[in-house]
Amino acid sequence: MLNRVILVGRLTKDPELRYTPNGVAVANFTLAVNRAFTNQQGEREADFINCVVWRKPAENVANFLKKGSLAGVDGRVQTRSYDNNQGQRVYVTEVMAESVQFLEPKNANAGGGGGGQYPQYQQGQGNQFNAPSTDRGYGQQQNQNPKRNNFNEDPFANDGTPIDISDDDLPF
Amino acid sequence: MLNRVILVGRLTKDPELRYTPNGVAVANFTLAVNRAFTNQQGEREADFINCVVWRKPAENVANFLKKGSLAGVDGRVQTRSYDNNQGQRVYVTEVMAESVQFLEPKNANAGGGGGGQYPQYQQGQGNQFNAPSTDRGYGQQQNQNPKRNNFNEDPFANDGTPIDISDDDLPF
Amino acid sequence: MLNRVILVGRLTKDPELRYTPNGVAVANFTLAVNRAFTNQQGEREADFINCVVWRKPAENVANFLKKGSLAGVDGRVQTRSYDNNQGQRVYVTEVMAESVQFLEPKNANAGGGGGGQYPQYQQGQGNQFNAPSTDRGYGQQQNQNPKRNNFNEDPFANDGTPIDISDDDLPF
Amino acid sequence: MLNRVILVGRLTKDPELRYTPNGVAVANFTLAVNRAFTNQQGEREADFINCVVWRKPAENVANFLKKGSLAGVDGRVQTRSYDNNQGQRVYVTEVMAESVQFLEPKNANAGGGGGGQYPQYQQGQGNQFNAPSTDRGYGQQQNQNPKRNNFNEDPFANDGTPIDISDDDLPF
DNA sequence: TTTT
DNA sequence: TTTT
Numbered sequence A, B, C, D: 001m002l003n004r005v006i007l008v009g010r011l012t013k014d015p016e017l018r019y020t021p022n023g024v025a026v027a028n029f030t031l032a033v034n035r036a037f038t039n040q041q042g043e044r045e046a047d048f049i050n051c052v053v054w055r056k057p058a059e060n061v062a063n064f065l066k067k068g069s070l071a072g073v074d075g076r077v078q079t080r081s082y083d084n085n086q087g088q089r090v091y092v093t094e095v096m097a098e099s100v101q102f103l104e105p106k107n108a109n110a111g112g113g114g115g116g117q118y119p120q121y122q123q124g125q126g127n128q129f130n131a132p133s134t135d136r137g138y139g140q141q142q143n144q145n146p147k148r149n150n151f152n153e154d155p156f157a158n159d160g161t162p163i164d165i166s167d168d169d170l171p172f
Numbered sequence E, F: 001t002t003t004t
Helices: A055-064 A146-151 B055-064 B146-151 C055-064 C146-151 D055-064 D146-151
Strands: A003-011 A016-019 A025-038 A044-054 A070-083 A089-102 A128-130 B003-011 B016-019 B025-038 B044-054 B070-083 B089-102 B128-130 C003-011 C016-019 C025-038 C044-054 C070-083 C089-102 C128-130 D003-011 D016-019 D025-038 D044-054 D070-083 D089-102 D128-130
Touching: A003 A044, A003 B025, A003 C003, A016 A055, A025 A055, A025 B003, A025 D128, A044 A055, A044 A070, A044 B070, A055 A089, A055 A128, A070 B044, A089 B089, A128 D025, B003 B044, B003 D003, B016 B055, B025 B055, B025 C128, B044 B055, B044 B070, B055 B089, B055 B128, B128 C025, C003 C044, C003 D025, C016 C055, C025 C055, C025 D003, C044 C055, C044 C070, C044 D070, C055 C089, C055 C128, C070 D044, C089 D089, D003 D044, D016 D055, D025 D055, D044 D055, D044 D070, D055 D089, D055 D128
Parallel strands: A044 A089, B044 B089, C044 C089, D044 D089
Antiparallel strands: A003 A025, A003 A070, A003 B003, A016 A025, A025 A044, A070 A089, A089 A128, B003 B025, B003 B070, B016 B025, B025 B044, B070 B089, B089 B128, C003 C025, C003 C070, C003 D003, C016 C025, C025 C044, C070 C089, C089 C128, D003 D025, D003 D070, D016 D025, D025 D044, D070 D089, D089 D128
16 A cells, blocks of 8 residues: 655764674664744754665665765655563554665765765765665675774674564565 | 655544644544565565544544545654653654545445445545645534444544643644 | 655546567556645646556556546656657656555446456455566566456457567666 | 655756746746666666746745755646647646755855855755745745846846736646 | 546 | 756
8 A cells, every 4th residue: 555755854873784684784763854844932843753774775874874964765654563671562653765865965074174075986876775676685794984984982883783683574 | 854654544443533722623543554565474564654633634534534444644754752651751653644535435334234324525526634724623523423423332432522732732 | 866756546548558569568547636725716626647657567557447446656757758740859747656556445346237347356455566676577468357358349459569669768 | 636746856957936917926947856777778867857836935946946956845746738839739747846945055056266155044954945825925026046136147037027827827 | 638 | 958
């Protein structure tokens, strides 16, 4: 049935990249999407929308987006539930991104005192990461994001750590 | 910023209509949206997506949709949080419907043993409830839904009951 | 870049199914989408939006939709141009449907004097035709639509006729 | 009925601003939206999608966007027809933008040899122009776009010129 | 050239 | 008649 979401917003934090035991990449990030209108107090609020993305686009997200990046998402609303450690059922609504568009200018965060230039990447001029139909991103992947590799205290904190989810849980 | 959701699905229950202390109508309902693909087990799953709608369209939803109705929603993803009675912060992601389209044929649930015909309503042939820009739906509203009026044990259970929310919390 | 269209409307005519010389199915149809608002004269107008769909979903559209059918489309806006027989360049804007959802109740047009029951098809309860990533619909295809097979004067008028387009023109 | 389009792309030219005889602003522009995929020749193509926007957002578009600007559009697909000077009926499909989001960084085109800084405007950090429900933009409007006022050969070429359309033709 |  |  029809289920389509399109968002443009900014990442509230660096994306988190994980791998399933079978080596499939998954990235999580939250988009802050400013509302078009102001509330009674005249303040502009934002919605903080959790997004998931799988496989190659997950790795692209981890490599090319970071806290504050402007990004567009085209995907679906998905719901799931799990039991937390207090034994309560928790219901989750999130956006499964099918494609993510990178909306920062290519020289964003460049200049100034020292580094920060985004790595060389070009897929034509689209700057869009689409879910590939076939190639599964098996195995450990080299994170090419200099930000993450060079400047974090622990650059591997969230990278390559298998997470407790089987491929049977994959949504496709 | 861009924030758009379009859904087509079926109501999992009758919609719940409430009024703010100032008499503004709000309806809540959940859409079951079947996924286009099947999971590893070959089963077709569904997403259960909570929706809110305000003012006149809220009353239309309460009057013309019920459990099982096929409906289309055009709206925005919104997030909010509140503290539950265990003192934990709960985060909610839901769809704020700006317009709701009624997709059942006009004679749905008609015929057979006794009633169930939908009340006479026609806004051209669109069958779509749009958020009015101005007219605020103050005061008690006559629920014209025969289903709700005639067959529920307590037809007013969820109708017209002011809820603990001030107009300051209204999103527009 | 982000390019997403979602429509719900009714077919203005039976869809037209063609095949490229390489045997790839293409269907064209026009959706009449009623506007949510009325014009100055108080009339509700409609937009007549041309849609194209490729491969397996094209055949599903031809088999299961007909003039007047209610359908949902999830796709992209595409533009192209060609030179007409007067030697003028003609610009075309149309919707490339990636998935088409069949919104008629399963027994639509059934009953009454004589046939018309839709053929048995079930993909769960989704009734949605998605573009398959791989299987190319080569070769002549058996049209299972009883309407088209049994009641048209020339049931093959628009079926299986190769059209003058090479696979190089395919959008994917 | 559901009719929703979301686009992100770049203006192919400066927008054209007109006024109806009643003083209602209308802007036209074309978005070049790069496709996510490449064609058989490995080239990335684009769709060139004509957009219209009315009233205040029309003036914002004229003031803040120009050739090459990156913009997001949330709107509807509309169709209309007219008879051209050869007496042929011409069918037009375009996007009626309900809101337009300005996606350039605020200092875009700044620096370098000579001017080009965007005028001071701020609606929070949203940079989004929404169709106001009420205020009609009557009368001649001061175009505040320095680009258009200062650097064009004929800065008023397309501004403030009443066009031959009555308010009865307005879509809302 | 338009659908219910 | 097309944008980066």
